[in-house]
Amino acid sequence: MHRSGISSRPTRRVVIGMFGALAVAGGAACSAPGPAASTGAAADSTPTSVSTSIGTEPVTLKLYDGQGLKNVDDVLIAAFTKKHPNVTITPTYDPDNVTTQNQPRQLASATPPDLVRVISVTAGTKNNLLTNLDAYAAAYGWDKMPTSQLSQFRAKDGVAGSGSLYAKASGFTMTGLYYNKKLAAQVGMTTPPASIEELTALMDKAKAAGLTGMVVHNKEGGGVFPFQLLINSSMGPEKVSQWVFNAPGATIKTPEAIAAAKQVQDWNAAGIFPASVNALDATAANAIFANDKGLFFPWGNWEAASLDKTMPREVGFLAMPPATAGGKVAAMSDAATAFGIPSRSKNKDAAAAFLNFLSSDEARQIAIDNGFMPSGLESQAAPTIKQGSVLADVTKAFAEVSAAGGQVPFVQNATAGISNRAWNPETQLLLGGSSTPEQFVTDVQAKYEEELKR
Amino acid sequence: MSAVDGLTTPVDVADTVSATAPRRGSRRGAGLGDRFRGTALPSRARWAGWLFALPALVMYAVFELYPIITAVQYSFFDWDGISVATPVGVENYVRVFTEPQLVASIVHAFILIIFFTFLPVLLALVVASIVREIRSKVAGAVARTLMFLPQIIPGAASAIAWTWMYSPDGAVNQMLRALGLGSLARPWLGDFTWALPAVGVIGTWLATGLCTLLLMAGIGKIDGSLYEAASLDGAGRIQQFRAITLPGLRQEIGVCITITIIAALASFDVVFMSTQGGPGYATQVPGVQVYQLAFTENRIGQSSALAVVLSLIVLAVILPIQRFFKEK
Structure with a gap:
């Protein structure tokens, strides 16, 4: 009895205090979670004037991808920056299973990466967080690639599969x-x-x-x-x-x-x-x-x-x-990584140049060397693969499937x-x-x- | 809670309030006493207590209270974590109690109490009573260390180790076959009936060490002369256990039960690393659901509602237990 008495009054005070704190905090946070509607609209998500030149000024691009793709990405980055010495690419890798969860947060960030792994095109377009790449596709001629290589990254009215282009692959799975x-x-x-x-x-x-x-x-x-x-x-x-x-x-x-x-x-x-x-x-x-x-x-x-x-x-x-x-x-065959450009990126031209590089002969060889199927035109030179390896079989099957749509x-x-x-x-x-x-x-x-x- | 005691002087707490607080009519009297005694101390001292508690209070508010409040707030919205949320009233809560898989996950959490709480406490009582009788100091220390070992291994790591042991050709099945019980061998974590008990046993293994250690500490506090007197009076081991050990360990058992029940109801790491809730939905628990809803499905509101319900269930189970085991 004596002991319980000790605790009874402070407890009551604590309870009152906690409700007070709840009330204050609740009042401060009474609006719905999530950004206010006005800030939700992202910056330029459909650029019209684009350039295929990345100039000579130093540019630093931030890249976000999953840990499993680090090997291939690092080689791609090295090859690209060798070609364009004024570009620096700083990659960040998350564990692969975390990228799914982090992708929306990366895209919604006020200072997003310039190149980001796109897992769901529709999720990215829902809030205008991804850059519409149609203008770049026309400027670089990506439209000539086999349709089944790009259709996964197209979206229109919240449905993927056709419409405007939002990402480009560094290679494909098979x-x-x-x-x-x-x-x-x-x-x-x-x-x-x-x-x-x-x-x-x-x-x-x-x-x-x-x-x-x-x-x-x-x-x-x-x-x-x-x-x-x-x-x-x-x-x-x-x-x-x-x-x-x-x-x-x-x-x-x-x-x-x-x-x-x-x-x-x-x-x-x-x-x-x-x-x-x-x-x-x-x-x-x-x-x-x-x-x-x-x-x-x-x-x-x-x-x-x-x-x-x-x-x-x-x-x-x-x-x-x-x-x-x-x-x-x-x-089933989707992108090794489909890279997209967040709407809020400040370096879209340089980022698009990297996307273009992903289907170059050099990048195709890098993809194969890392076990992925190459992206790009059918008329491009075939990458070299070790004869008799099972990877050669996989690549052959991919060509078959790709040709059949x-x-x-x-x-x-x-x-x-x-x-x-x-x-x-x-x-x-x-x-x-x-x-x-x-x-x-x-x-x-x-x-x-x-x-x-x- | 002790931080709040800074408001009242120890003297005040000790007599006036304790005697009168439960009756509403006498609160005024308590207040008077408070004021009267309050004059004995400079007001600076009354705030000093708060000042000392301030860093802890700030941390508590920022990292405990605020997230709890926001979780409660989110639970009334349909929100994907990014775009603007839609208020949905209590819909998320209705689903917690109507969606069969969410209800089943809560039932599974209660089944896990058998493995996370009852078995470890029983085992620990037995082990602690036996270790008490080990005369050799070295042997006692070795026994204590061995029992406590599972506790220092992260739950996630031990879940992976157990996954290997439960695999079709793993240690468990090998042992069964060696004993001629090959017919009982099965892919434990892939079996709809046995997956949940198998996961539970991992919990038993993890919790037994902690309970044993706590109970051994408790036994150490029991006056040895009690046992001596009892054995002189002809009490056997079982009688000694029932008459001396068990009552003497009341508080420690209370602590064990509290900690392990919370671990069972809020279990995450063991289940997530061993089965992810499978096969089918056989081992799905609220902890894993909260994670999956929030971070793979981006249903922050639904996840928060389940988390709030889980917290309330834990409180509803724990508070009566706390009361029961409180020292009289």
Whole structure:
């Protein structure tokens, strides 16, 4: 009793004081969070008078990218500044998973970088935070590049895929199927499978031989890969891209997507995927493939360099076969880094010169040397690649897909939260047998619409 | 809270207020006493206390109060963190209690209490009682150090280590197979039923050391003659434990339970590093949701609402526990 009495009065005072503080602070912050509408409008987001000359005055450009791209960016920067000695580029790198979160904040900053990694073109254009590059594209002649290399970075009325250009890529990623050459011979694969049916037959043979048909790892959502590789062809690159670009009315609740989900679930049920697919991460999957225990490995160009090192000349790469024989090939393929210029940048001409440099012969070679597919015109000189390397296979498949207009953005990038909140958990439910193919696409579509409704 | 005591003189607190404060009618009397005794001290001294507390108060206001207030404010808006926010009333709060996945994450947090609190405290009681009987000083110190080791490893790092142990060919499954229990082996973190308990066990491993250390310190304070007297009277180990150890550790157990329940309800690092809430939604917890909503989905308002609800839940659970374990 005595003790509790001691605390009772000060407590009351504290409570009163805290409410006082709350009231004062609440009063000071009574307006809605976020900038006032007037300051939200950015500076010049659609420049009309642009120059392809960067003069001789010293210019310092700030560049922002993810840590994973540091190697290629550093070489690109060195090559560019060697050509233009008056330009200095100071790069900042964040861990890759942080760039998604930081991109909007970088763009919205009062003093943004001059070159910034653009992950979502629509998010960047929503508040006029990105510079419209149409004038530069016309001045430099970027419009002549293959359409599928630029369409991902175009946007109009908040929808990506077409319209004005807002970014340009330093190179591209490429996805498809790595295969173990020795095991492929073992199951009698002499030519690449021409259809999903043939692919399934090969994987069944591998399974019968006690191997993993397809090394899928779904602890962190790798299970989305085989699913999207299937719908790229069955739904068609156009429809899948529109869904990723949030085109009005776009839906993934299609018979083709349900069939693809069923195919993935069937493969898993037939024992074609590793038994513990939901507990497997990329490292563990790599180990299965590297130990000659898996025939196919649905993954991307980023693994090529290490596969060339760990399994030299033992690995090949294929574009995912089309749904039916004779169909067009397609693949998830987006930018290594798509660089854009924030509206508030003061050095747009110099920054645009860097963007232009990204598709030069020199930059194309740098991209290849770092394992990325080169951006630029088809008429440009082909970069040199070590013959017999799996990277050469990947580049060949990329050329095939690019020519077929089959470059599709990753479905995980459709909205900011879709990967964590829908694709990863829902593929885990699908492969775990706790969900049906119909439920799978319905749930993903519901999350998608819920997030876009805002 | 002690900073506020600067307002009142110790004398005042000790007698007048304590006796009268609970009754409304006598507050005036307390005030009079306050004023009367206040004259005994120069007014400078009354403010000196505040002055000493000022740096701490400023830090507290800037880094604790202000963020809390803004979080409460954000929770009533739909805001992406950049553009102008739209007021949405209590919509964000309604969703916390109606969206199945958000509700499920709160349920998971309560399930984790079993692993983060009950098991560690039970284990710690057993271990502390046993260590008390270790006569050798060296052995006692070694035991203490070993028990406390998990506590000095960051939760995120140990979650990664445990992820390896839980992997299909990891230590846990290898051990099961070696014991002839191969049928029980499974990809623990990829199993819809077992992922949450598996994550919970990581928490048990982390919390047991801290609880053991606290309880051993508590046991050290219990008068050894009590045990001596009890054993002379023929009390066995279990009787001694129930009659002496347990009551003597009341406060320490209270501290253990408080700290670990907060760790369970607000868990983030262990879950984030081991499962990210998967497989499916089997291990999703509010801490991870708050992070994902705010930083990957840019739904600052919804995230703030969940964070506010989480804080209130923690308070609602902790305050009665605090009261229960308060020394009588």
